Amino acid sequence: MKNWVVVGCVLLALGACGGGRDKAAGEKSGVRKLMTKAFSDSDVPEGGGLCGDPYLVGEVVGNVPGRISGCGLENAVRLQSVAGIELSQTATINCETAKALKDWVQTGAQPAVGKQGGGLSGLRVVAHYACRTRNNQPGAKISEHGRGKAIDIAAVQLADGSEISVLNDWGKGKKGKALGKMHAAACGPFGTVLGPNSDRHHKDHFHFDTANHRGGSYCR
Numbered sequence: 001m002k003n004w005v006v007v008g009c010v011l012l013a014l015g016a017c018g019g020g021r022d023k024a025a026g027e028k029s030g031v032r033k034l035m036t037k038a039f040s041d042s043d044v045p046e047g048g049g050l051c052g053d054p055y056l057v058g059e060v061v062g063n064v065p066g067r068i069s070g071c072g073l074e075n076a077v078r079l080q081s082v083a084g085i086e087l088s089q090t091a092t093i094n095c096e097t098a099k100a101l102k103d104w105v106q107t108g109a110q111p112a113v114g115k116q117g118g119g120l121s122g123l124r125v126v127a128h129y130a131c132r133t134r135n136n137q138p139g140a141k142i143s144e145h146g147r148g149k150a151i152d153i154a155a156v157q158l159a160d161g162s163e164i165s166v167l168n169d170w171g172k173g174k175k176g177k178a179l180g181k182m183h184a185a186a187c188g189p190f191g192t193v194l195g196p197n198s199d200r201h202h203k204d205h206f207h208f209d210t211a212n213h214r215g216g217s218y219c220r
Contacts, residue, residue, distance in 0.1 A: 045084045051095035055083040055102050061092060064129065066146065071131035073148030085109075085120055088157070091128035094148045097210045100189040101151060104208070108185025109156055112178045117158025124163065126205055127152035135201045144192065150209035156182070167204035170196045182206070187219035194220055 050056040058079040066072030079091045082102045093101075105120075113120040129148045133140040144150040155165040169175035179195075186193045186208055194207040198220035 045081060050077055050079065051098050053099060053102065055106075056098050057081040058090065058098075064092065064148065066131045068131055068142075068146075070142035071146040073129070076129070076148055082123075083110075086122040086157075088122060088124045089128075091125055091151050092148060093128055093151055094210075097149050097151060097208075100210050101208070103189040104182075104186050108189070109182050112181035112185065113156060113158065113164070114178075116164070116174065116178065117160040117162045119159050120156055121159045122157035123153050124155040124157060125151060126154045144209035144211050149211060150192075150207065152205045152207050154205040166196060166206060183219075187217045190217065192218050 044054045045057050047057045048054040050058045050060070056077075056079065058077050058081075061076040061078050063074050064072050064076045073094055075094065076092055077095060077098060079093060079098050079101070080087060082098070082105045085105050091098075105123075109123075110120050127145060128151050130143070130145045132143055132146055134143045145152075154167065155163040157163045164175045164178055166179060170179050183193060183195050183206060186206065190208040191211040191213055192207065192209045194202045195205075196203045198207075
């Protein structure tokens, strides 16, 4: 709690300073850094250190061969939790994607949920590494799931046992607003962000991946 008080004081100080455009332009990235650094050593989860990050818990898998051309990944990890937030199933992904997920949890999901249901406690993961084409369509390109660069999340789980579901809550009331904020916050940490407004394949989950696109993140 003390950490967030410190962050609040710093942000108030930034607002009081005023100044030129350069300072204003730097505040957005500065806030993200402050939010991430606000966790003290006491908040570091036990067993952390996966991918060299104290907030990632899991195990190293190593190389995962693909059953079809274009699939597989090197230096795979099996992620169990992110910044103290449990995954409903372990996710086999690469370290870049694991770190992007941590960034999103700390600066997007947790603030969006706030105190609803006692706060964020878990992520309902419905897909991670899978050697397949995009949306399982015959003849399509290899999915980023087949490269260990993607993770699909159907809901965020709350401390009181309830959840905020993409399928049931998108666009509806307080929970819908929280989902909208989470979707927007993922655009940056991830290269691709897809949700219910993208196509029929994503009506019930968020798809996040770390693919690189010309012109920046692709978010729908």
